[in-house]
Each structure stands twice: as structure tokens, then as C-alpha cells.
Amino acid sequence: MDLPFDFDLVDGEIVPRGTTSHWHNTVRDRLYLRLETARRSPSAVNSEQYVLIDQYNPPKPDVVVFDKTGLDVFSLECLPVASVSLTVEVVSPDSCSDDRFRKPGLYAEAGIPYFWRVERGAEDLPEVFEFWLDRESGVYAPAPKGGHHVGQLKTELPFPVEIDLRRLLDL
Secondary structure, X not given: OOOOOOEEEXXXXXXXXXXXXXXXXXXXXXXXXXXXXXXXXXXXXXXXXXXXXXXXXXXXOOEEEEEOOOOOOOOOOEEEHHHEEEEEEEOOHHHHHHXXXXXXXXXXXXXXXXXXXXXXXXXXXXXXXXXXXXXXXXXXXXXXXXOEXXXXXXXXXXXXXXXXXXXXXXX
């Protein structure tokens, strides 16, 4: 379906996506670049790629890390949820509740192991909240070793990466 606006399919209904700010787009793009640089095969990184949770809910995370093993990445329209290891949402004023609640709930229910939520913090610098899926409860919990990253993000999963969050906005 070709529509004249960007949209999400939410429970089978077309919902227009709001516009994003320069801050949002810069943070998203630079997070993508840092993850792409740090990734290890067979991991792949993409931005704004649909993830097929089910036929009624294919959300489009801002950044997604997935295992490309067995996938035809040249013709793929939606990533199969089983291949996804990390989804990243950069919170926008127009989509706060989706980025903070609806999408993480979908990702957790689908079994995606890791989720990052990026918020606009003090002095407009990005802060990352890192969550790991608690398989027993089926919901995300803060990462065990400090899930709130200010200034520097350093994590081992889904692969080792260090990101100077202040430099994401080095304009």
C-alpha cells in the first residue's frame, strides 16, 4: 500500500506517524552509525525497518539490530521478529506513549531480548535507558549493571559497544 504519509499499523489500523525533529533524527542516525561500526557478524543494523510482530502490528523502531543469517536482506520488507535482538526508540513529543509503553510492550511480548529508550535529558543531551527482557515475567527490566546511561553508554549486549552520548549531537 502506497500512502502519501508515513504510518504505523497498530492493531490492524493505519495510524499516521507524526513528524520528527532535527534532534530526534540526528540522535537516531548517529546511534545507527555507532551500532553499525561496532556490530559483529552475523548481526546487522538498520533504521526505520519494520519488524513483523504479527499481521496487525509491524512497528518501525528507530534503530534495530538483527541476525541476518538466512535472510534475503536485499528483498526483505519486514524483519521476522525471531531475528531481532535489539530495538531502539528515540522518544518524540508526538509519540511519547507509543515509544515508552505500546512499542516496548509489543517488543517484550514478542520476545525481543533488548530494548533501548532514548530520552532528551539535561542540556538537551540524549540519555539511554537500557532494558533486558525478563523471560519469566515477559516484561522489560532495567539492565542489571545500571540501565540508565548519561554521557556514556557502555554495554556488552547485543554486542560490545561504547557510545559517547554527548557526541551524538556534535553539530
